[in-house]
Amino acid sequence: MKRFWLIIPLALCMFAGCTGTVSEQPQTNSFFAMDTVMDLTIYGNKSLLADVETLISDLEEKVSVTDETSELYTINQTGTGTLTGSAAELMQSALAMCQRTGGALDISIYPVVRAWGFTTESYQVPEAETLEGLLAHVDYTQIRYDAETGAVSVPDGMEIDLGSVAKGFVGSRAAQYLRENGVDSALLNLGGNVQTVGCRPDGDPWKIAVKAPRGGTPMIVLSIQDQAMVTSGGYERYFEQDGNTYWHIMDPATGRPAESGLTSVTVVGDNGLACDGLSTALFVMGLEKSAALWQESDDFEAVFVTAEGDIYITAGLESNFALTEDHQDAVVRVIER
Numbered sequence: 001m002k003r004f005w006l007i008i009p010l011a012l013c014m015f016a017g018c019t020g021t022v023s024e025q026p027q028t029n030s031f032f033a034m035d036t037v038m039d040l041t042i043y044g045n046k047s048l049l050a051d052v053e054t055l056i057s058d059l060e061e062k063v064s065v066t067d068e069t070s071e072l073y074t075i076n077q078t079g080t081g082t083l084t085g086s087a088a089e090l091m092q093s094a095l096a097m098c099q100r101t102g103g104a105l106d107i108s109i110y111p112v113v114r115a116w117g118f119t120t121e122s123y124q125v126p127e128a129e130t131l132e133g134l135l136a137h138v139d140y141t142q143i144r145y146d147a148e149t150g151a152v153s154v155p156d157g158m159e160i161d162l163g164s165v166a167k168g169f170v171g172s173r174a175a176q177y178l179r180e181n182g183v184d185s186a187l188l189n190l191g192g193n194v195q196t197v198g199c200r201p202d203g204d205p206w207k208i209a210v211k212a213p214r215g216g217t218p219m220i221v222l223s224i225q226d227q228a229m230v231t232s233g234g235y236e237r238y239f240e241q242d243g244n245t246y247w248h249i250m251d252p253a254t255g256r257p258a259e260s261g262l263t264s265v266t267v268v269g270d271n272g273l274a275c276d277g278l279s280t281a282l283f284v285m286g287l288e289k290s291a292a293l294w295q296e297s298d299d300f301e302a303v304f305v306t307a308e309g310d311i312y313i314t315a316g317l318e319s320n321f322a323l324t325e326d327h328q329d330a331v332v333r334v335i336e337r
Contacts, residue, residue, distance in 0.1 A: 002103075007234065008034060008281030024043040024201075025043070026043055026201075027042050027043070027045075027048075028041050029049040029050075029052075033056050033057055034163070034166060034167055034170075034191065035163075035190025036167075037191060038056065038189065038191055040186070040187075041186060041187045041188075042183050042185070042186075043182065043183065043185040044181070044182055044183035044186070045183075051177065051181075051302070052177065055170065055177060056170050056174065056213045057102070058175075059090070059166065059170050060166075061126070062084065062087035063083075063085065063087050063090065065119075065161050066164050066165070066212075066250050067089075070089070071083050071084065072160060072162065072312060073334065074150050075153075075154065075271065076110075076160060077155060079154055079156060079158075080153040080154075080201075081151075082149065082150045082152065086170075086173065087150075087162075088151060090166060091145055091152065091162065092163065093273050094129075094162055094164075094165045095140060095145060097165060097273065097277035097278070098140040098277075099140075101277070101281035102140075104139065104166075104252070104281035104282075104284040104285045105164060105252075105278075105280055106139070106140045106252035107109050107162055108137065108140050108158050108159065108160055108252075109138055109252050110132045110159045110160065110161035110251075111138075111158075112135065112249055112250055113248065115130060115131065115255075116248070117118075117239070118237060119223055123239035123241070123246075124149045127227055128239045129334040132255075133255075134255060135157065135255045136157070137157040137158045137159075138252050138255070139158075140225065140278060142154065143158070143160065148218050157336075158320045163275065165279060166276075167272075167327040168193055168230055168271075168272035168274070169192070169272060171190050171193055171194075171228055171272040172195065172228060172271060172272035172273060174195065175188065175195050175196075175197045175226075175228075184197065185199060186198070187206055192231060192236070193228070194208050194228065195228045195229075196208075196224055196225060196226060196229075197226060198226050199226075203262070205223040205224055205320070206223070206224055207221050207222070207224040207225060208222050209324070210222065211222050212232055212305075213235045213264045213305055213325060214309075215262075215265035216235070217326060218320070218324045218326075219324055219326075219330070220266070220303060220322065221321075221322045221323075222268060222320055222321060223321075224320065226270075228268070228270070228271070228272035228275045229268045229275065230264065230266070230278075230279040231264060231267075232249060232264050232266075232280050232283045233245070233263060233265075233305075234283075234289065235258045238257075241283070242250075244247050249280060249283050252284070258283055260282040260283060260284060260285060261286055261307050261308055262287060262304055262305065262307070263288060263305050264283075264303075264304070264305035265280075265283045265302060265303070265304055266279065266280045267301070267302050268301045268302070269276075270299065271300075278302070288294060290304065297336075301316040302314050302317075308329045309330065309331075310330070310332075310333065311330055312332075312333050313333075313335065313336055313337050314334075315337065
């Protein structure tokens with residue numbers, strides 16, 4: 001049974017950190033990929049930055065939903081095709097995440113998201129009949145994938161988008177590549193998906209802020225090391241029409257923006273893809289179901305911000321969590337196993 005405990009917010013403090021120091025000067029690189037600006041900071045050989053950029057661009061070339069030369073584009077247009085290399089691994093892991101979340105994450109939701117205009121910025125509220133027709137083709141269980149060959153086939157009318165997990169996946173791969181090449185400290189900001197390698201150069205954990213859903217100012221600071229951290233929120237991409245706000249996180253069951261009582265979900269864990277997929281799925285599932293999933297899992301921690309502004313954190317983050325000075329009056333509760 002879930003247990004929620006009230007904790008008194010304390011002033012932002014320093015957390016216990018890693019041991020050791022890093023002597024190299026920071027090497028940085030910014031570039032545009034996967035529809036966002038990515039900022040890399042590493043303490044190591046500068047040439048590794050170009051290698052990481054190539055690693056990211058290579059995956060994007062295979063799974064872009066708009067690039068007519070991508071492997072995934074071919075699958076979406078013809079109903080069949082083959083994914084190779086990292087794209088094949090991504091597909092297998094994405095389908096497993098869909099299953100784990102009971103379809104709260106569904107990689108076949110792309111046509112619905114497009115109908116709302118979030119892929120083109122031509123925002124609109126689709127007609128009910130339009131959504132009903134599109135939802136008939138949203139069902140990840142109908143995707144046929146051969147893990148040995150990478151062959152994929154989908155029913156007529158279905159299209160796949162791996163964007164909900166691609167940045168988390170490639171972030172973990174980039175971090176592993178850097179570790180294997182002697183980097184002990186790095187911060188990879190992949191358009192809001194944060195992947196860390198080791199600790200800060202001074203031995204302290206990385207301290208990553210989470211914005212308040214209202215106002216956009218830093219609200220929460222999490223102390224992490226050698227992990228990924230991903231936030232999904234209704235405030236990230238949205239439009240307003242006739243006095244209503246519609247955000248880009250879609251509920252696969254309704255084809256409409258998720259209405260779960262949450263405005264922000266942050267997930268921390270060792271596996272970037274899991275953090276990426278779960279941040280979206282938990283937002284769709286809502287607090288109660290998300291807490292239940294966490295209680296039966298051992299690979300992630302999470303922070304939830306409700307529509308009322310209350311904050312719930314899972315027990316594993318309790319010692320690595322702080323409120324910023326401007327949000328000391330927020331109500332914070334800990335979810336226990």
